[in-house]
Amino acid sequence: MLNSSLFQRTKCLDFCVASLLVLFSVAAQADNFKAFTADSFQEIKSSYEGEEFLLGLWSVDCPPCLVELEFMGKLLELNPNLPYVLVSTDPIEQREYSQEFLEDFGLTEMESWMFADSFVEKLRFSIDANWYGELPRSYFFDNEHEMKSHSGIISRELLSDWFSSSLKFQ
Amino acid sequence: MARQNFLREFFIRSLTIQLLCRTFLEGGVFKYKAINVIELISSYSKTAVAVFSILLLSTTAVSANECDTSAQGLTSVDCGATPSATFDQNGRLWLTYVQDQHVYVSHSDDFGESYSPSVVVNKIPEDAEHNGENRPKIIVDADSNIFVSWTKKTSPRFTGEIRFSRSTDGGDTFETPRTINDDELFTGHRFESLFLTESGHMYVTWVDKRDLEANIELGKDYAGAAVYYAVSSDQGQTFSQNYRVANNSCECCRIAIAPRGPENIAILWRQIFGVTTRDHAIAVLTPDGKTMEMGRASYDDWQIDACPHHGPSMVQSGKSGDYHMSWFTNGDLHQGIYYARYSFEKASPEDVYQVDGSAGAGHPYLAEYDQTLYLVWKAFDGQQSQISLIKSIDDGKSWSVSEILRSTSQGSDHPLIVNKDDGLFLSWHSDEHGYVFEKFAGRALGLSYVE
Numbered sequence: 001m002l003n004s005s006l007f008q009r010t011k012c013l014d015f016c017v018a019s020l021l022v023l024f025s026v027a028a029q030a031d032n033f034k035a036f037t038a039d040s041f042q043e044i045k046s047s048y049e050g051e052e053f054l055l056g057l058w059s060v061d062c063p064p065c066l067v068e069l070e071f072m073g074k075l076l077e078l079n080p081n082l083p084y085v086l087v088s089t090d091p092i093e094q095r096e097y098s099q100e101f102l103e104d105f106g107l108t109e110m111e112s113w114m115f116a117d118s119f120v121e122k123l124r125f126s127i128d129a130n131w132y133g134e135l136p137r138s139y140f141f142d143n144e145h146e147m148k149s150h151s152g153i154i155s156r157e158l159l160s161d162w163f164s165s166s167l168k169f170q
Numbered sequence: 171m172a173r174q175n176f177l178r179e180f181f182i183r184s185l186t187i188q189l190l191c192r193t194f195l196e197g198g199v200f201k202y203k204a205i206n207v208i209e210l211i212s213s214y215s216k217t218a219v220a221v222f223s224i225l226l227l228s229t230t231a232v233s234a235n236e237c238d239t240s241a242q243g244l245t246s247v248d249c250g251a252t253p254s255a256t257f258d259q260n261g262r263l264w265l266t267y268v269q270d271q272h273v274y275v276s277h278s279d280d281f282g283e284s285y286s287p288s289v290v291v292n293k294i295p296e297d298a299e300h301n302g303e304n305r306p307k308i309i310v311d312a313d314s315n316i317f318v319s320w321t322k323k324t325s326p327r328f329t330g331e332i333r334f335s336r337s338t339d340g341g342d343t344f345e346t347p348r349t350i351n352d353d354e355l356f357t358g359h360r361f362e363s364l365f366l367t368e369s370g371h372m373y374v375t376w377v378d379k380r381d382l383e384a385n386i387e388l389g390k391d392y393a394g395a396a397v398y399y400a401v402s403s404d405q406g407q408t409f410s411q412n413y414r415v416a417n418n419s420c421e422c423c424r425i426a427i428a429p430r431g432p433e434n435i436a437i438l439w440r441q442i443f444g445v446t447t448r449d450h451a452i453a454v455l456t457p458d459g460k461t462m463e464m465g466r467a468s469y470d471d472w473q474i475d476a477c478p479h480h481g482p483s484m485v486q487s488g489k490s491g492d493y494h495m496s497w498f499t500n501g502d503l504h505q506g507i508y509y510a511r512y513s514f515e516k517a518s519p520e521d522v523y524q525v526d527g528s529a530g531a532g533h534p535y536l537a538e539y540d541q542t543l544y545l546v547w548k549a550f551d552g553q554q555s556q557i558s559l560i561k562s563i564d565d566g567k568s569w570s571v572s573e574i575l576r577s578t579s580q581g582s583d584h585p586l587i588v589n590k591d592d593g594l595f596l597s598w599h600s601d602e603h604g605y606v607f608e609k610f611a612g613r614a615l616g617l618s619y620v621e
Contacts, residue, residue, distance in 0.1 A: 061301070062477040063328055063421050118581030118601055121530055121550040129529040129552070132500055134478045151500070152446070152475040 031099040032108060035092055035116030038126045044085055044113075045145060052164060053083035055139040056154070057127075059090050060097050062135040068153045073105030075159070078168040087127075088114040089135065237604060245269050245288045247276060248604035252305035252583055255597045255607065257590045259312055263607070264341070266308040266318050267599075271295035273306045273320050275341055281595070282607030291335050291344040297323040299330065299360065302533065302584045303424045303479055307364040309372070316341050317406050319350075319364040319374055328421070330360040332376050336406040350400050352412045353380045358395060361481070363425045369433035371457045372406060375399040375425045377439075381417055394442045395421040401457045413459035416451060418442045424481030428493060430454045436514075438467055438484040438495055446473045450482055450497055452512055465517045468510065470501030483536045487511065487543075489565045496525065496534035496545055507534045507547055511566045521566050526558070537587035539594045539611055546575065546585045546596065554578060557585045557598060559610065575610055578602045 034040070044055065056072065058065035076082055086107065088098050092114035102108045115123055124131055128149065131137055140148045140162040150158055156169050237249030247253050250269035257263055263278040265285075272295055274288035291306075292298070298306065299321040306320035316337040321330045332350040337343060351359040358379035365373045378398040385392035397415040402408060420440035430436040434456050441451035443466065450468040453461050472478075482497035493512040499505065506527035510519035525534060530550030537544050543562040548555055557576040560569045575585075575596055582600035593612015599605050 059477075061328070061422065061479075064476050119555075119579075120581065121548075121555050122553075125530060125550060125552055132478075132480075132498070132529070132532060134474060134476045134480075134500065136476055 031095055031102075032110070032112045033088075033092060033095050033098070033114045034112070036087055036113035036123060037116055038122050040113060041126045044111075045141065048083065048085075048141065049145075050143060051083060052140070052142050052162075053085060054159075054162070055085045055087060055127075055141070057087050057089060057131075057135060057137040057139075059088060059135050060094070060101055061090070064153050065136045066101070068136045069101060069105045069107060071154065073107050074170060075167065076110070077106065078170065082163075082167070084110055086110050086112045088112070089120065089123075089133075090114060091118070092116045245272075245274055245290075247274075247285060247288075247599070250274060251599065252300040252302070253597065253599055253605055254305050254307050254586065255588045255595075256308050256310060257588065258310035258314065261590070263588075264308055264310055264316065265597075265605075265607075266291070266306040266320075267605075268298045268300035268306060268320070271297060273298050273318060273335075275308065275316065275318060275337070275344070277341060278607075281609070282605070289337075289341055289344065291318050292333070292347050296333075296347075298333070299323050303361060303422070303481055307362070309364055309366045311366060311370070311405060313405065314340050315405050316344075317364065317366070317372060318344070319362050321360045321362050321376070322347075322349075324356065328358045328360070328379070329356055330358060332359050332362045332374060334374065334406065334409070348409075350374050350409055350412075351376070351378065351380075351398070352400075353378075355380050355383060357383050358421065359398075361422070361424050363427050363437075365427040365429075365435055367429055367433050367435060369457075370403070370405070371433050372402040373399055373427065373435050373455065373457075374401075374409070375415070375427065375437055375455075377419055377421055377423075377425070378412075378414075379421070381414070392418070393445065394418045397425065397437070397439055399437075399455055401459075403457060410457075410459065413455075413461070415453055415455060415461045416441060416464065419451075420448050420478065422477035422479050426482045426484035426495075428484045428486045430486075430514075433457055434462075436484070436486070436493055438482045438493070438497075438512075440478065440481065440497075441466075446475045447501075448472050448474055448478060449499070449501070450495070452493070452495075452514075454514070463514050463517075465512075465514070467495060467512050467519055468497060468499065468504075468508070469519070470499035470504040470508070472499045472501030474500070480532055483534050485536045485538050485543075487565055488538055489541060492565075494536050494538070494543055494566055495519070496536050496547075498532050498534070507531050509534075509545060509566060509569075523566070523569060525560065525569075526572075533584040535585055535587050537589055537594050539589065542611070544587065544594055544611055545569075546587060548582070548585055555582050555600075557596065561611075576600075576603070576606060 134151050138150045138154045247267045250267035253265050253267035255265040266275050273291040276285045276288040278285045309317045319334045322333045323330050333347045335344045335347040362376040377395045379395045381396045382392045396417050397419045398412045400409045423440040426438040428436050438452045452467040453464040480498040484495045496509045507525040510522040534547040546559050554577045556574045558572045560572045562569045578600045580601040586597040588595045588597050
């Protein structure tokens with residue numbers, strides 16, 4: 001009886017450890033964030049070759065970014081196929097903070113990157129030499145990947161002007 | 171370092187989950203039970219031990235570029251972040267920095283060649299902000315009291331508190347930190363600056379969101395934040411109530427302070443003019459809470475509804491008594507790092523000069539020594555960050571060609587200048603070089619003299 005109980009307990013513990021390993025992997029991938037390095041911008045562009053897309057740079061340390069994320073969250077509800085890539089300039093070690101924001105605005109399913117190099121000047125430069133780090137910052141790439149940029153909260157007018165197809169707004 | 175922290179947190183979490191899991195299985199009651207970590211690991215299967223071993227090995231791996239804790243101890247300015255430094259009247263260098271949710275203070279009697287063991291300021295860990303625009307500040311008065319201020323982040327939503335502590339025993343111990351903002355609101359109080367006047371009045375200024383909150387309650391729009399301050403007239407024992415300087419400041423830039431007479435101060439900050447123009451304002455503050463001589467200090471026409479994360483620098487001219495200012499802008503009229511001299515009498519900026527208009531240039535810092543004005547800033551050429559220097563011997567009317575003081579091909583902090591009676595020192599932290607403290611102007615200091 002005792003042996004059986006011990007066996008069951010050991011099995012339970014093993015099950016627990018196994019579950020835990022699963023939990024580890026789930027916890028490690030509880031968000032969508034990918035590490036943004038000096039090559040990532042080219043990688044993003046390549047993945048959208050021949051297609052237009054919008055790149056949104058943001059940070060948890062930027063109040064106007066919050067306004068933009070809320071706006072984009074609502075816009076994506078109405079336009080779920082909008083090609084939108086998020087890049088957070090916060091260090092990827094702070095992914096939990098960033099994830100909280102994206103959850104609030106329904107943006108957790110978007111392609112999302114976070115800065116993964118303390119040499120932030122190089123990362124900024126890899127995107128745009130003329131970007132000084134102000135946030136939010138948006139880049140739109142048309143089908144031929146001609147780039148248009150904007151500093152500050154993105155507007156309905158700007159998006160309507162940039163995207164070739166008409167967008168639904170509330 | 172960051173990877174280490176992440177893995178360490180991951181490891182602790184895994185232990186917590188397993189601990190709860192085991193307690194549940196053994197006792198049938200889901201409650202926390204203290205347990206020795208070794209005992210816990212030994213009670214598990216070989217697989218679990220192997221997993222933990224890998225995790226433990228990962229947490230102890232240190233890359234070549236990180237600080238060397240075996241040589242410097244667990245806490246040191248090289249291993250920490252965002253240092254600020256000052257000299258006391260005896261020529262001892264004092265510095266403060268952040269490491270692992272603690273603010274530390276250390277000193278050096280050989281101009282930064284070696285440092286004393288660090289003394290912790292906040293015994294209870296708290297999220298002391300440490301990024302380019304947010305760092306702890308340190309001042310030592312004539313009686314050797316040491317004052318330290320910093321911003322404590324209270325949530326990821328831009329909320330924070332202005333914290334202050336002092337040492338009255340020469341830096342051996344620090345008082346329990348106090349919160350200086352007196353509104354008891356869970357809102358933004360950030361980007362604090364600390365300044366001690368000749369008269370002994372200690373000013374703390376900061377960016378405050380209490381008025382934004384009040385307006386939201388009333389259903390009204392409110393752009394940006396506000397600038398507030400408090401004053402101590404008794405060496406940091408007590409502080410005055412909080413005084414508002416201005417509504418509608420930019421919410422994410424440091425504030426620059428310089429003296430205005432023996433007891434007043436002049437402050438320079440990024441202000442929202444009109445709806446979205448984020449240029450600079452200047453004003454004089456008094457110890458009894460009055461704001462005077464407010465004026466517009468820069469006309470760049472930077473219309474932006476965004477966070478520049480770029481605060482200005484300011485020193486008072488020893489020649490004219492006017493105010494040397496330097497700042498970053500990306501406005502319609504000006505783009506890049508600029509210099510100008512502000513006269514309260516004329517209420518306008520003069521000799522406006524573009525220091526560096528190249529992409530990636532930012533974070534200027536000014537200092538004056540022996541009637542020469544020095545300006546350092548950080549630039550990026552696509553491969554390296556460079557700390558550059560220019561000088562003016564005619565009160566900012568004309569400038570020397572720039573020279574590069576330091577460079578790095580890794581991450582780095584903003585450059586700061588520390589004044590001493592016989593020269594100026596560069597204070598700069600980088601991943602590659604650790605903490606650099608070196609004399610770049612003034613009388614010779616052994617081999618580190620550069621002029």
